[in-house]
Amino acid sequence: MTRPIALLTDFGLDDTYVAQMKAVLAGIAPDALVLDISHAVRPHDIAHGAFLLETALPVLPAGTVVIAVVDPGVGGERAAVVLVTPRTILVGPDNGILWPQAAAARAADEPADFFELTNSGYWRDQVSNTFHGRDVFAPVGARLALAGDDELNALLSDMGRPLEAARRLELERAAELDGKLRGRVLHQDRFGNLVTNIRGEQIPDPGNAAVLVEDGARVLELGAPARTYSQYDHLVALVGSAGYLELAIPSGSAARLFGARAQTLQITVRTSRRTSPE
Known part of the structure; x- marks a missing residue:
């Protein structure tokens, strides 16, 4: 059974960016249910994206693949990563947007494992330096959505390697x-x-x-x-x-x-x- 895919971006809906990501998803995992968490994250505001992600994750179906793209450092040195928690598989840039979910899982004594994406064979053939949401994160997320639980670890090992020191982001708490x-x-x-x-x-x-x-x-x-x-x-x-x-x-x-x-x-x-x- 194909996993649901949920999208969170700061792309807005005035341009074609969201549609291009969905087109890539449909080309690889046409049966996947694609949910839109939000495309109204304040531009470049990683903490805002992490906060909205936190509000939506509790109601997502178990096993959902979340693609979170608020990526002011796109094309630079930041890594592309996958975070695996007991309920969710998250894909996005290593800029802190996924860190609060790892911290929450670990605080509950649950595993939270980061993988750095290094195998470009799972990306689109031509990768733009300005649109990794379409060219890296969407194809990776689609392929993860097709993987069964017994196939996931092998797929992640082929996609990349464990990442011990992911970028941290502490959401401001009261x-x-x-x-x-x-x-x-x-x-x-x-x-x-x-x-x-x-x-x-x-x-x-x-x-x-x-x-x-x-x-x-x-x-x-x-x-x-x-x-x-x-x-x-x-x-x-x-x-x-x-x-x-x-x-x-x-x-x-x-x-x-x-x-x-x-x-x-x-x-x-x-x-x-x-x-x-x-």
């Missing part, structure tokens, strides 16, 4: 200090919701918590996280479907409210509500 969580906005979704790096499970008692938004010299106290977007008719904080605290305006846009300042907001969650901000 800091906890004196009983308070401090985080910031990492992502703006299509609806204008501002997704922070504060995980819902980091808030031990949501009903007795208070969320503060520092917008320059102004501090907005939002009270306890809401349960739904429609619970109030003003700016709210709530834990979204990916498990991260978000700022949202029902039927509106928190991103539009804050504009360019959204990326500079400081978000604080304290464990007990007060009548006025500190």
